[in-house]
Amino acid sequence: MSKPIQAVRGMNDMLPEAAPLWEFFENTVRDWLRSYGYQQIRTPIVEPTDLFVRSIGEVTDIVEKEMYTFVDHLNGENLALRPEGTASCVRAVVQHNLLYNSPQRLWYMGPMFRHERPQKGRYRQFHQVGVESLGFAGPDMDVEHIVMTARLWKLLGLQDVVLEINTLGSIEARHRYRARLIHHFEQSAGLLDEDAGRRLHSNPLRILDSKNPAMQAMIEAAPRLMDDLDEVSLKHFEELQDMLGAAGVSYRINSRLVRGLDYYNATVFEWVTTHLGAQGTVCAGGRFDGLVEQIGGKPAPACGFAMGVERLLALMQEQGFQPPPAGPDAYIVHVGELADKMALTLAEQLRASGLNTVLHCGGGSFKSQMKKADAIGARYAVIIGDDEAQADQASVKPLRSAGEQTRVGLSELVDGLRG
Ligand code: ATP
Numbered sequence: 001m002s003k004p005i006q007a008v009r010g011m012n013d014m015l016p017e018a019a020p021l022w023e024f025f026e027n028t029v030r031d032w033l034r035s036y037g038y039q040q041i042r043t044p045i046v047e048p049t050d051l052f053v054r055s056i057g058e059v060t061d062i063v064e065k066e067m068y069t070f071v072d073h074l075n076g077e078n079l080a081l082r083p084e085g086t087a088s089c090v091r092a093v094v095q096h097n098l099l100y101n102s103p104q105r106l107w108y109m110g111p112m113f114r115h116e117r118p119q120k121g122r123y124r125q126f127h128q129v130g131v132e133s134l135g136f137a138g139p140d141m142d143v144e145h146i147v148m149t150a151r152l153w154k155l156l157g158l159q160d161v162v163l164e165i166n167t168l169g170s171i172e173a174r175h176r177y178r179a180r181l182i183h184h185f186e187q188s189a190g191l192l193d194e195d196a197g198r199r200l201h202s203n204p205l206r207i208l209d210s211k212n213p214a215m216q217a218m219i220e221a222a223p224r225l226m227d228d229l230d231e232v233s234l235k236h237f238e239e240l241q242d243m244l245g246a247a248g249v250s251y252r253i254n255s256r257l258v259r260g261l262d263y264y265n266a267t268v269f270e271w272v273t274t275h276l277g278a279q280g281t282v283c284a285g286g287r288f289d290g291l292v293e294q295i296g297g298k299p300a301p302a303c304g305f306a307m308g309v310e311r312l313l314a315l316m317q318e319q320g321f322q323p324p325p326a327g328p329d330a331y332i333v334h335v336g337e338l339a340d341k342m343a344l345t346l347a348e349q350l351r352a353s354g355l356n357t358v359l360h361c362g363g364g365s366f367k368s369q370m371k372k373a374d375a376i377g378a379r380y381a382v383i384i385g386d387d388e389a390q391a392d393q394a395s396v397k398p399l400r401s402a403g404e405q406t407r408v409g410l411s412e413l414v415d416g417l418r419g
């Protein structure tokens, strides 16, 4: 025997037993997005590396150490597995000129790739659902995103997901803030860890995001962007809070929320739970008004968010969510030459009537076939022996509820199974 091959570390199979949960999630998400008027966009999983370097930023965790990049040896192109969806989405919008005459409400769902240390809630291939609204400048769109996510938590039956918001201000305000931050951290440069020391002059805002306990006091004492915010961003942030209040959404202002990607400005937000250990952020987003222009389009304001599917599913399971049963309506049990033929056409008739039907394959006794019907969770066994076949009838036995086995004509069968 040859040695079995294992999946790449940190990249998971979704096994059939998990499918009902994933499918419930995906179906709920599709309906939810449709109810807000969002349209789906799909972009390639591989993009030019430069797209992510330019948008996410050179001095960020993702670009410095998490991105899967490679050279296509057939033509020498530098390519990357996408680590997130926003850059690709904006690239596609610019490339196809989608903002030509109207703003866009878009969404995507799919795998993302980051070379991180695999642990609960942190994988090397994981899945995101992302939403991007392009061409909308006002806080009404930030609020739409927050309100719609709050609604999704309800649809998924989730509790204890808490909203944190912050503003990163304008580019200029952030520039001023940078200088103040560098000055602050330089005062106690000896306390900075390696990452922070390296980022002190390239990306000091990221130091605020550090989870290193030894730096917490210093971070706590850092100046706050909010105290020197530009007027436009301040107004945007105040209006946002007003509207959140009017919509009845509670939130906490977290002035240390800076997000790990360079393209954000003004509003940033995260939905956080305490139920998933250290990997508690299930959804994160904000405004990226400069990104469309940065990727080569005409300037257009934009905002969006992405949620981590694995983390949301883990939270649903943690909170006792049971996906709806996934078994078929009918499992056709058949023994005998005439019965086998009739079963084949009957199965197709049932499916044509909208009933999910599994036709037993592989022969065997009535008893062993009935066991299969029960094991896959079918609602009814539809039993055909040569007796039934000759009479143009079938016996029907409910498997998930009490009830006797009854024999019915084929014309009554569909109605019986629907009931
Ligand atoms: P974290 O701080 O946990 O590393 P992040 O800021 O890097 O998150 P984003 O780039 O904002 O994450 O991605 C949005 C969401 O995608 C996260 O809030 C999280 O739910 C999910 N996510 C990010 N990285 C991973 C991963 N490696 N495995 C599973 N889910 C992830």
Ligand code: MG
Residues within 6 Å of the ligand: 061, 260
């Ligand atoms: Mg990360």
